Amino acid sequence: MSDRQNKIRNFSIIAHIDHGKSTLADRMLELTSAVENREMEEQLLDNMDIERERGITIKARAVTIEYKAQDGETYQLNLIDTPGHVDFNYEVSRSLAACEGAILVVDASQGVEAQTLANTYLAIDHDLEVVPVVNKIDLPAADPDTVCHEIEDVIGIPAMDAPRISAKTGVNIASVLEAVVRDVPPPSGDEDAPFKALIFDSYYDSYKGVIVYIRVMDGELHVGDTIRMMASGGEYTVTELGYMGAKTSIPREGLYAGEVGYIAASIKDIGDTRVGDTVTRADRPAAEPLPGYKKVNPMVFSGIYPADGAKYQDLRDALTKLQLNDASLTFEPETSIALGFGFRCGFLGLLHMEIIQERLEREFNLDLITTAPSVVYRLTLTNGEVQMIDNPTNYPDAALIAQAEEPFVKANILTPNEFVGNIMELCQNRRGIFKDMKYLDVTRVEMHYELPLNEIVYDFFDALKSRTRGYASFDYELSGFVQSKLVKLDILLNGEIVDALSFIVHADKAYERGRRIAEKLKDNIPRQLFEVPIQAAIGGKIIARETVKAMRKDVLAKCYGGDITRKKKLLEKQKEGKKRMRSLGSVEVPQEAFMAVLKLDE
Numbered sequence: 001m002s003d004r005q006n007k008i009r010n011f012s013i014i015a016h017i018d019h020g021k022s023t024l025a026d027r028m029l030e031l032t033s034a035v036e037n038r039e040m041e042e043q044l045l046d047n048m049d050i051e052r053e054r055g056i057t058i059k060a061r062a063v064t065i066e067y068k069a070q071d072g073e074t075y076q077l078n079l080i081d082t083p084g085h086v087d088f089n090y091e092v093s094r095s096l097a098a099c100e101g102a103i104l105v106v107d108a109s110q111g112v113e114a115q116t117l118a119n120t121y122l123a124i125d126h127d128l129e130v131v132p133v134v135n136k137i138d139l140p141a142a143d144p145d146t147v148c149h150e151i152e153d154v155i156g157i158p159a160m161d162a163p164r165i166s167a168k169t170g171v172n173i174a175s176v177l178e179a180v181v182r183d184v185p186p187p188s189g190d191e192d193a194p195f196k197a198l199i200f201d202s203y204y205d206s207y208k209g210v211i212v213y214i215r216v217m218d219g220e221l222h223v224g225d226t227i228r229m230m231a232s233g234g235e236y237t238v239t240e241l242g243y244m245g246a247k248t249s250i251p252r253e254g255l256y257a258g259e260v261g262y263i264a265a266s267i268k269d270i271g272d273t274r275v276g277d278t279v280t281r282a283d284r285p286a287a288e289p290l291p292g293y294k295k296v297n298p299m300v301f302s303g304i305y306p307a308d309g310a311k312y313q314d315l316r317d318a319l320t321k322l323q324l325n326d327a328s329l330t331f332e333p334e335t336s337i338a339l340g341f342g343f344r345c346g347f348l349g350l351l352h353m354e355i356i357q358e359r360l361e362r363e364f365n366l367d368l369i370t371t372a373p374s375v376v377y378r379l380t381l382t383n384g385e386v387q388m389i390d391n392p393t394n395y396p397d398a399a400l401i402a403q404a405e406e407p408f409v410k411a412n413i414l415t416p417n418e419f420v421g422n423i424m425e426l427c428q429n430r431r432g433i434f435k436d437m438k439y440l441d442v443t444r445v446e447m448h449y450e451l452p453l454n455e456i457v458y459d460f461f462d463a464l465k466s467r468t469r470g471y472a473s474f475d476y477e478l479s480g481f482v483q484s485k486l487v488k489l490d491i492l493l494n495g496e497i498v499d500a501l502s503f504i505v506h507a508d509k510a511y512e513r514g515r516r517i518a519e520k521l522k523d524n525i526p527r528q529l530f531e532v533p534i535q536a537a538i539g540g541k542i543i544a545r546e547t548v549k550a551m552r553k554d555v556l557a558k559c560y561g562g563d564i565t566r567k568k569k570l571l572e573k574q575k576e577g578k579k580r581m582r583s584l585g586s587v588e589v590p591q592e593a594f595m596a597v598l599k600l601d602e
């Protein structure tokens with residue numbers, strides 16, 4: 001191994017949400033003075049607005065810092081950021097593939113949580129050295145000894161000597177860097193072998209074209225070399241390469257085996273730079289690509305329509321741009337009788353969906369109507385054909401279906417034992433199958449359930465939080481398709497089926513759902529000039545009915561003539577309220593109505 005490699009450490013930070021991953025990353029950058037204190041925006045590594053507001057990290061990012069360790073040597077530390085939410089396990093996985101180690105941050109007042117476990121297992125799957133760190137020791141409720149025992153008992157890695165730190169106040173941060181230098185193995189890789197690197201992220205820069213983030217496995221690369229993308233075959237000449245500093249990129253003349261960095265090569269087509277692909281050199285290509293990693297298929301789908309039909313092209317452009325650095329987002333055109341032209345979009349999970357919606361609205365200034373999310377169903381028809389259905393509108397007639405299957409997940413819930421009853425009740429309501437339960441210590445329990453994805457995509461997480469006062473944590477992975485009794489529930493407004501409101505539901509729950517949805521819609525559809533019947537139907541049979549009564553008075557009637565400004569205000573208000581309305585046939589329906597049908601627990 002070269003001396004250069006001996007001084008490199010490639011690592012990620014993994015943690016349960018809110019345990020302090022981003023704060024620790026900031027402190028590490030600060031300590032290695034990669035950033036001037038005053039220049040430092042809060043949470044440098046999350047550089048998207050929405051992330052900052054929600055306090056979660058979405059996209060993988062990487063940064064190179066130099067650290068002079070106690071042994072007197074200067075090390076190149078490459079920190080690769082990972083998202084913490086269950087929806088993004090795929091992205092965690094792609095970051096981990098570029099590392100040899102992972103710092104596992106555990107909150108000293110909370111202990112091991114569901115995503116602590118899930119992320120640790122992912123790291124172990126990637127053969128990473130896991131370096132535990134106990135954070136938030138400044139909190140009065142901190143109990144680092146117990147948490148260290150918990151890490152040893154539950155995860156099974158030694159933790160008694162784990163650095164105990166406060167990322168917030170900056171206590172003991174250097175001990176984390178020392179642990180990284182000491183415990184994370186340096187990269188191995190043959191500098192003399194043909195160049196081979198893994199693409200783990202990319203983004204589009206309007207001047208330089210696509211910038212790809214790579215981890216070099218073997219060989220070396222210089223400006224002027226011609227690279228080849230092994231999956232797509234695209235060839236480009238490298239115009240710039242280097243490290244990503246905390247704020248700016250630091251161009252270099254070469255990148256070598258074991259290093260993490262970026263390349264720019266005037267690449268215009270993002271399709272050529274697939275995350276997970278292998279880059280090699282055209283003059284001396286590698287024989288085999290790297291294993292890459294499994295791309296996950298989106299499991300949650302929803303229709304996204306521009307509120308103003310004229311914005312269809314803008315919506316397409318916006319989705320195309322977002323897809324550039326979010327390969328897990330899929331979309332294709334669809335038409336709805338009710339909503340016109342839009343796109344069927346596929347997401348990793350509900351949070352992913354919300355984030356994309358928010359970005360479309362905020363960054364691209366679009367007003368959207370989104371339909372209820374649906375999972376993917378697998379149907380075997382009576383003629384033997386197998387169909388995957390991600391849109392309830394395309395659900396075939398019941399008479400044509402020989403067998404219907406829905407996706408199930410394995411759920412892992414960690415909770416203080418006092419909430420076990422509440423959680424069992426919730427899971428039972430959601431058609432969950434209890435698997436087992438074990439005590440982590442005297443007060444905390446780990447529960448395993450199998451649940452239909454359909455029952456958890458909407459509001460399971462919120463429901464779990466509210467039943468456990470926020471103490472339970474939850475993680476899941478897909479386990480496969482399970483045969484199920486499914487029916488399509490249609491909603492009729494004023495006697496007409498609204499295709500955008502149809503959805504698939506388990507037969508045993510259809511009546512109750514139909515009734516609740518009709519009630520919900522009644523609450524969410526404002527009065528119109530005429531009476532509007534709301535009906536729920538299965539295969540043409542009406543199972544529930546509500547009525548929105550006709551409007552009696554004009555809003556202005558309240559004003560008794562007189563005050564013109566007051567009148568104006570009321571009219572403005574009415575206009576505001578209208579903004580997100582959609583005419584379905586003759587009925588005006590607000591956006592909230594489309595989502596309200598999902599939040600049945602409220």
Ligand SMILES: Nc1nc2c(ncn2[C@@H]2O[C@H](COP(=O)(O)OP(=O)(O)OP(=O)(O)O)[C@@H](O)[C@H]2O)c(=O)[nH]1
Pocket residue numbers: 015016017018019020021022023024054055056057083084085135136137138139165166167168169
């Ligand atoms: N008291 C205390 N609070 C901390 C400490 N470290 C982080 N926090 C706080 O914990 C909260 C979550 O910290 P983040 O760094 O955003 O957590 P994260 O793990 O990056 O969260 P995600 O990005 O959502 O995964 C923030 O309000 C921090 O200020 C600490 O050492 N002590």
